[in-house]
Amino acid sequence: xxxxxxxxxxxxxxxxxxxxxxxxxxxxxxxxxxxxxxxxxxxxxxxxxxxxxxxxxxxxxxxxxxxxxxxxxxxxxxxxxxxxxxxxxxxxxxxxxxxxxxxxxxxxxxxxxxxxxxxxxxxxxxxxxxxxxxxxxxxxxxxxxxxxxxxxxxxxxxxxxxxxxxxxxxxxxxxxxxxxxxxxxxxxxxxxxxxxxxxxxxxxxxxxxxxxxxxxxxxxxxxxxxxxxxxxxxxxxxxxxxxxxxxxxxxxxxxxxxxxxxxxxxxxxxxxxxxxxxxxxxxxxxxxxxxxxxxxxxxxxxxxxxxxxxxxxxxxxxxxxxxxxxxxxxxxxxxxxxxxxxxxxxxxxxxxxxxxxxxxxxxxxxxxxxxxxxxxxxxxxxxxxxxxxxxxxxxxxxxxxxxxxxxxxxxxxxxxxxxxxxxxxxxxxxxxxxxxxxxxxxxxxxxxxxxxxxxxxxxxx
Amino acid sequence: xxxxxxxxxxxxxxxxxxxxxxxxxxxxxxxxxxxxxxxxxxxxxxxxxxxxxxxxxxxxxxxxxxxxxxxxxxxxxxxxxxxxxxxxxxxxxxxxxxxxxxxxxxxxxxxxxxxxxxxxxxxxxxxxxxxxxxxxxxxxxxxxxxxxxxxxxxxxxxxxxxxxxxxxxxxxxxxxxxxxxxxxxxxxxxxxxxxxxxxxxxxxxxxxxxxxxxxxxxxxxxxxxxxxxxxxxxxxxxxxxxxxxxxxxxxxxxxxxxxxxxxxxxxxxxxxxxxxxxxxxxxxxxxxxxxxxxxxxxxxxxxxxxxxxxxxxxxxxxxxxxxxxxxxxxxxxxxxxxxxxxxxxxxxxxxxxxxxxxxxxxxxxxxxxxxxxx
Ligand code: SF4
Ligand code: SF4
Numbered sequence: 001x002x003x004x005x006x007x008x009x010x011x012x013x014x015x016x017x018x019x020x021x022x023x024x025x026x027x028x029x030x031x032x033x034x035x036x037x038x039x040x041x042x043x044x045x046x047x048x049x050x051x052x053x054x055x056x057x058x059x060x061x062x063x064x065x066x067x068x069x070x071x072x073x074x075x076x077x078x079x080x081x082x083x084x085x086x087x088x089x090x091x092x093x094x095x096x097x098x099x100x101x102x103x104x105x106x107x108x109x110x111x112x113x114x115x116x117x118x119x120x121x122x123x124x125x126x127x128x129x130x131x132x133x134x135x136x137x138x139x140x141x142x143x144x145x146x147x148x149x150x151x152x153x154x155x156x157x158x159x160x161x162x163x164x165x166x167x168x169x170x171x172x173x174x175x176x177x178x179x180x181x182x183x184x185x186x187x188x189x190x191x192x193x194x195x196x197x198x199x200x201x202x203x204x205x206x207x208x209x210x211x212x213x214x215x216x217x218x219x220x221x222x223x224x225x226x227x228x229x230x231x232x233x234x235x236x237x238x239x240x241x242x243x244x245x246x247x248x249x250x251x252x253x254x255x256x257x258x259x260x261x262x263x264x265x266x267x268x269x270x271x272x273x274x275x276x277x278x279x280x281x282x283x284x285x286x287x288x289x290x291x292x293x294x295x296x297x298x299x300x301x302x303x304x305x306x307x308x309x310x311x312x313x314x315x316x317x318x319x320x321x322x323x324x325x326x327x328x329x330x331x332x333x334x335x336x337x338x339x340x341x342x343x344x345x346x347x348x349x350x351x352x353x354x355x356x357x358x359x360x361x362x363x364x365x366x367x368x369x370x371x372x373x374x375x376x377x378x379x380x381x382x383x384x385x386x387x388x389x390x391x392x393x394x395x396x397x398x399x400x401x402x403x404x405x406x407x408x409x410x411x412x413x414x415x416x417x418x419x420x421x422x423x424x425x426x427x428x429x430x431x432x433x434x435x436x437x438x439x440x441x442x443x444x445x446x447x448x449x450x451x452x453x454x455x456x457x458x459x460x461x
Numbered sequence: 462x463x464x465x466x467x468x469x470x471x472x473x474x475x476x477x478x479x480x481x482x483x484x485x486x487x488x489x490x491x492x493x494x495x496x497x498x499x500x501x502x503x504x505x506x507x508x509x510x511x512x513x514x515x516x517x518x519x520x521x522x523x524x525x526x527x528x529x530x531x532x533x534x535x536x537x538x539x540x541x542x543x544x545x546x547x548x549x550x551x552x553x554x555x556x557x558x559x560x561x562x563x564x565x566x567x568x569x570x571x572x573x574x575x576x577x578x579x580x581x582x583x584x585x586x587x588x589x590x591x592x593x594x595x596x597x598x599x600x601x602x603x604x605x606x607x608x609x610x611x612x613x614x615x616x617x618x619x620x621x622x623x624x625x626x627x628x629x630x631x632x633x634x635x636x637x638x639x640x641x642x643x644x645x646x647x648x649x650x651x652x653x654x655x656x657x658x659x660x661x662x663x664x665x666x667x668x669x670x671x672x673x674x675x676x677x678x679x680x681x682x683x684x685x686x687x688x689x690x691x692x693x694x695x696x697x698x699x700x701x702x703x704x705x706x707x708x709x710x711x712x713x714x715x716x717x718x719x720x721x722x723x724x725x726x727x728x729x730x731x732x733x734x735x736x737x738x739x740x741x742x743x744x745x746x747x748x749x750x751x752x753x754x755x756x757x758x759x760x761x762x763x764x765x766x767x768x769x770x771x772x773x774x775x776x777x778x779x780x781x782x783x784x785x786x787x788x789x790x791x792x793x794x795x796x797x798x799x800x801x802x803x804x805x806x807x808x809x810x811x812x813x814x815x816x817x818x819x820x821x822x823x824x825x826x827x828x829x830x831x832x833x834x835x
Contacts, residue, residue: 007717032662032663032665032666032707032710033710035663035664035665036662036663036710036713036714042664043664046678047677047678047681047682050682050685051681051685051718054685054718055717055718058720310764311716311717311718311720312720447763451763451764451765454762454763
């Protein structure tokens with residue numbers, strides 16, 4: 001059982017059933033647990049309601065600052081021919097799909113229009129490093145302007161790292177870039193997923209990871225896994241590859257049903273059940289590795305557990321309510337289109353411009369009051385959506401308007417047919433199963449993921 | 462009358478109004494008393510009364526070592542002397558009132574319902590005579606908030622005379638459930654740490670411990686009202702048989718509902734006052750809850766909340782909990798057991814309350830050898 005603010009209590013079935021029938025609770029410990037978690041009150045509800053309200057306000061406090069994640073799609077150009085590509089890439093575009101300097105300058109203005117004191121600037125593509133001059137231009141504009149603005153700014157880039165030069169690395173080091181690359185697992189799997197004209201994608205990626213680590217430090221380089229149908233048979237090998245390469249984190253997210261992925265879904269795609277079976281096995285294996293003393297976290301679990309095990313707001317914009325699209329994220333496309341999310345941009349490539357909020361040259365107020373934002377505001381609160389409003393997991397979940405739009409043509413959609421819902425229900429069940437029945441070693445590992453590995457306590461006095 | 466006892470040199474440095482200064486002449490002869498009088502000194506302190514003095518004079522103290530330079534003393538017309546402030550002591554505390562609106566099962570200082578509002582004036586006088594560099598000054602009771610507007614005045618005086626001193630005020634926080642009352646303390650926000658006991662994560666258990674219906678809700682609303690006005694708060698819990706059974710849950714509750722608390726103090730029982738008469742319901746060997754205590758402390762600490770363990774001897778605590786333990790029993794209140802002979806931890810151990818008989822000691826007391834701390 002969960003409270004509105006995300007407190008939870010696990011009850012056995014008989015107790016739950018009798019509680020649901022509003023029968024008096026016989027067990028005094030259960031009674032106290034439920035009262036302490038604000039799932040029950042005895043005399044007057046005022047104090048419980050007040051504490052719940054404070055917790056809810058804390059959990060939703062990400063709303064205060066406005067959009068904090070700003071994604072710059074600097075080019076659609078890419079030299080990979082990935083079958084599952086989540087973004088519509090243009091092979092050898094010769095700069096035709098690069099962001100112009102005027103568009104870049106306008107996007108930087110919109111970035112600073114956001115009232116958020118903390119800004120994350122993420123560069124994406126295509127392969128963003130193919131448009132490095134654009135990136136340099138944007139970063140320099142931002143840094144110059146921030147002398148007066150004084151925002152807390154973090155730069156990140158998602159790249160194959162195949163195009164690193166000393167000049168690029170130097171630049172990224174000076175501006176403290178966080179680098180995220182794609183690593184799908186062992187060589188054959190990675191190369192099969194990511195065909196290059198000459199092959200050898202895996203080798204190039206590892207070389208890039210090493211160069212980036214040398215220049216930026218181990219902690220500044222992370223990797224994302226793309227899971228294809230081939231991957232699902234090999235959870236341990238994928239995890240082993242991350243361990244072998246010294247990563248402390250692995251993110252086992254399923255393939256997103258957008259972009260070109262949809263077209264090749266039959267060949268590469270898989271069902272939610274397949275994914276969850278894979279995830280359960282991989283998470284079990286990761287926990288085993290941690291129990292044996294090697295620290296590595298699974299990022300998806302960490303994100304969800306941080307919501308479950310703390311009263312604080314999530315930092316993950318893809319799973320929050322009100323929806324992260326638009327309210328937490330803005331995407332500036334190479335052509336000057338502004339989207340509420342990356343998925344919104346992909347929908348547009350598929351001919352649906354519902355989540356296009358406007359153009360970089362529009363005023364910030366205009367963007368935020370666009371029909372797209374109105375639609376998101378009306379449909380982006382999980383707590384009010386059919387299905388979600390009665391769901392025990394809703395305090396830790398978020399809506400998926402882009403997914404619903406692509407599948408059902410409306411932003412609310414239907415939970416029973418929603419990949420997003422099935423996936424998250426499954427993930428929450430896996431995690432709560434561990435929380436309810438896990439041994440203390442597992443719970444300790446979860447605590448490490450959520451709160452960080454504790455330093456050694458110093459002696460008093 | 463209150464006096465600040467000072468050496469002649471300190472008296473002349475004018476840090477305190479001379480009329481409130483008692484010049485300590487116990488080891489200084491040949492001082493011109495008329496001159497002292499003419500510059501306005503308040504009184505003198507001498508070993509004996511063999512000399513005529515133009516100034517009020519205190520002499521022939523029964524326990525002369527009890528009064529030292531820098532102290533503040535109260536002198537009764539009867540000649541009785543109380544030390545109200547002790548320079549260099551590890552804790553100095555103002556006693557706000559004997560009255561209280563709760564009746565905690567383990568109260569070490571059982572309240573009396575008597576009008577003692579004269580203490581307000583005395584506290585304000587006393588604040589003017591306390592060393593300006595004192596880092597922390599405690600205020601305790603009874604329930605200090607029962608002074609109402611009087612407490613506001615005291616805190617106003619503290620801000621004026623001791624702006625750099627943190628005031629650590631023990632209160633049950635119940636009266637802070639009134640928002641208007643909290644607002645009257647706005648000017649004290651930041652200087653005061655309100656140390657508020659929460660004995661359980663639920664009303665039934667907490668209200669039983671404090672013997673007052675509705676107290677839990679009042680205290681929680683009070684804590685939130687304080688936090689909303691920018692006040693610093695500390696959560697305290699006294700450990701005994703009525704509180705330890707949900708201590709781990711209390712830590713959970715504090716993290717979720719009181720994450721603004723800057724410190725959580727988990728305290729062994731002081732066998733004084735009601736605690737003695739309620740021994741039957743309160744006593745539990747510390748060994749029996751040491752593990753739970755360890756878990757609760759670790760839970761809070763790893764969530765970024767500072768934790769201290771008071772009044773529990775180190776040898777009954779698991780290794781991992783020992784860093785949280787403080788030498789919390791003041792030197793004049795604590796003793797060690799025969800077992801402590803040769804214990805390597807004695808220097809950092811709180812020992813036992815002098816007032817506690819052997820009957821309040823855990824069966825787990827045993828000297829800790831070198832191997833255990835290696
Ligand atoms: S798990 Fe499904 S029903 Fe529950 S909140 Fe998430 S999307 Fe809604
Ligand atoms: S033996 Fe005595 S000094 Fe040593 S830890 Fe125990 S109580 Fe403290």
